[in-house]
Amino acid sequence: MLCLKCEQKEALRYSEKCADCENKDLGFLWVAVIALAILVISIVFQLIQTINLSVMLMNYSYYYLFIPVIFEFVGLSLLLALAIYTCKLFWQRNKKLPLIFIILVVSNLIFYLLDLAITSYIYEIKIDSSLLPWFIKSFAFTIFWSCYFLISEKAKKVFIN
């Protein structure tokens, strides 16, 4: 069957359009692009904050105060590398993108939970219900994108390389 849009190339299986036309029309995947961009920007922003904090902590000689900072620095650097790799896979329309996107959002959530646990333990900050909206937002973000990439037919058609 020929592509219904350009009527030149062979349509993909389970689609009326060819690979090129599916690629041009990303549809809801644009929202994933925006979510990915926001994630990259927020990781960079937090890395800068972590570096600022470590400069501030230089005045203190308590080495254990640096544990959360070192954890954040390493964790955020790894997350940033993974996020940039995800952008690259997206650009290439790589088959691995859905899986790597899910790994990115899940490891992002795990990192923040671990970071919260370590920070509250070392700095003796109590975790209270004021964090609840943040928890709900983070869980919803992770679950939403994981489910989307697991079930999306559109993602299966676009990421074929």
Ligand SMILES: [Zn+2]
């Ligand atoms: Zn076409």
